[in-house]
Amino acid sequence: MGQLVDGTWHDVWYDTTSTGGAFERTTAKFRNWITADGAAGPTGEGGFPAVSGRYHLYVSYACPWAHRTLIFRALKGLEAHISISAVHPDMLSEGWTFETDAHGATGDTLYGLPFARDIYLKADPQISGRVTVPILWDKERETIVSNESSEIIRMLNSAFDELTGNRDDYWPEPLRSEIEEVNARIYDTLNNGVYKAGFATTQAAYDAAVDPLFDTMDWLEARLTEGRYLMGGQITEADWRLFTTLVRFDPVYHLHFKCNRARLIDYPNLWAYTRELYQIEGVAQTVNLEHIVRHYHYSHDTINPNRILPTNPVLDFMEPHGRG
Known part of the structure; x- marks a missing residue:
């Protein structure tokens, strides 16, 4: 970079x-x-x-x-x-x-x-x-x-x-304030938090990133017991901003970025939620796990200097999500 x-x-x-x-x-x-x-x-x-x-x-x-x-x-x-x-x-x-x-x-x-x-x-x-x-x-x-x-x-x-003619709205006016609040926490501690943990070059910097990251994962798991999506019953941009991190979590961030206190699949609500979003029409075609795994492990020679690609567990994002 x-x-x-x-x-x-x-x-x-x-x-x-x-x-x-x-x-x-x-x-x-x-x-x-x-x-x-x-x-x-x-x-x-x-x-x-x-x-x-x-x-x-x-x-x-x-x-x-x-x-x-x-x-x-x-x-x-x-x-x-x-x-x-x-x-x-x-x-x-x-x-x-x-x-x-x-x-x-x-x-x-x-x-x-x-x-x-x-x-x-x-x-x-x-x-x-x-x-x-x-x-x-x-x-x-x-x-x-x-x-x-x-x-x-x-x-x-x-x-x-x-x-x-497509008027699907992922940034609805009545929810914007709450979406912004949720986005802000997820961005700081999770979307960007995985990078702050993975690219840290001191123990203190890593600890400062990884603890809030998993606090947010726990918070999201609990939030999804109360509503189907982050804003309740409606999918918004907050869900899609979170999804792109979750779909990479177990294949990359858990191992490569040392975000290994828990895996995505250890969170029942988050794992089912990720599968549901993945299965929405058109979304699966945007996910290229071959590029995802290759890029992180091969490109970051400060983290993986020998560029060894790991044998990751196979995740079935098409497994029935059971969310209605």
């Missing part, structure tokens, strides 16, 4: 020396919004109207943040309207690449460029920052609309409704 500095690539890992061994995630650089009429969104500039065929998603099947956008693209019936390119699962000295020698890795289907960083440089030749996915690209203006997954899924949730 290198970075660009004034448009030049540097193969450097995260600096945890200055943070006492703790991993700190950088913020997204591009924060524009696609809107129904092209008006400016909550951040950034306007000029990005919801038009079929105009936008392209660069994703990694391994990355939970990019996975969110693939799920919303499927749930909202946007496959015919927003094209995609999927990077190679290995992220080594060149960062995310468009090599195609892995099943599901498409290459850069727009420009034929070799690296994901080339997309950033196409938008801004002097850019500085981490090269992350997802990248929501505007083919007409040839620039990045957004690389912030939490905002991309909200665009996909509603901006194209007039075009598709």
